[in-house]
Amino acid sequence: MKALLFLLVSLSVVSAEKCQKKSSKEDKSGLVSLETGPCFGFCPVFKMDVLNNGLVRYEGLRFVEKTGKDSFKLTDAExxxxxxxxxxxxxxxxxxxxxxxxxDAPFAILTAYEGEKSKIVRGSIDRPAPLLELEGFLKDLGEAHGIQLKRGVNPNSPPAGVSKEIIVKLKPELNAGNWVNQFTEFKLRLVRRIATENIWLVAFDPKQIEEKTLIDVLKDMDGVLDVQTNKPAKDRN
Known part of the structure; x- marks a missing residue:
């Protein structure tokens, strides 16, 4: 009788563990989501929902390489x-x-889910570091699965390899949009803001003006604090 009771208890425990694992894998409730908004430029605008079972639902809206809906599955480790x-x-x-x-910087909305409850936090590029890190981690996961999320796409851009980019630091009070409109002959355009300071990634057509000449011209302008080639962060001044 004791042996039978022990066997029944053991089977019950094993069955419960299997159900728990199965339930975890089939949990289609939300874990976290990220939604990005537009900026003065071509910041990527998309939605990304991650479920507790690892399924990620993506929707590219504007200024992204991949528009429309897609999905992918995170690895267990991810x-x-x-x-x-x-x-x-x-x-x-x-x-x-x-x-x-x-x-004029992009906003982002992070949402966390706990059962039927959800918590939304909205802000821009000057949010607390943990929020920026979570957003960055979600983008890293998307890019690891072949979806470009960090670089905006100008629908009017020339083919890849035609334009080049420089980094321009403007005075805090200067409106970047008004400033860049002075240079239509060089086909300058704002790509995106890259810091809480008034620092911008700016694209230009090298067929219209050489990079060194453009940098020299811009450095002599009122309102421009610094200009440099777009190099990897570790190589910048």
């Missing part, structure tokens, strides 16, 4: 790491809206 990251960041400790003084 999903585990993301769950740890979401728990560490703890969106629930932040206000729904983080105020910003940066008016």
């Amino acid at each position: 999903l585990k790491q993301l769950k740890i990251k979401v728990k560490e960041v703890n969106l629930w400790q932040y206000p729904d809206m983080i105020k910003t003084d940066v008016v």
Whole structure:
């Protein structure tokens, strides 16, 4: 009788463990989502929803290499790491809206889910570091699965390899959009803001003007604090 009872208990435990594992893999509830907004330029605009079973649903809206809907599956290791990251960041400790003084930078909305509850935090590029890191981690996961999320795409851009880019630092009070409109003959255009300071990645047509000449011209202008070639961050001045 005792042996039979022990066997029944053992089978019950094994069955419960299997159900728990199966339930975890089939959990289609939300884990975290990221939604990005436009900026003065061509910042990528997309939605990315991650479910607890590792399924990621993507929708590219504007200025992205891949528009429309797509999906991919995280590896077990990626999903585990993301769950740890979401728990560490703890969106629930932040206000729904983080105020910003940066008016022309992109915003992002992060949403965390716990059962039927959800927590939204919206802000710009001057949000607390943990929020920026979580956003960056989500983008890294997307790019690891073949979806470009960090670089905006200008639908009117010339073919790849035709334009070049420089980094321009403007005075804080200078409006970048008004400033760049002075240079239509060089086909200058704002690609994106790359810092909380008034620093921009600017594209130009090298057929219209050489890079060195353009940099020299811009450095002599009022309102321009610095100009340099777009190099890897470690090689910049």
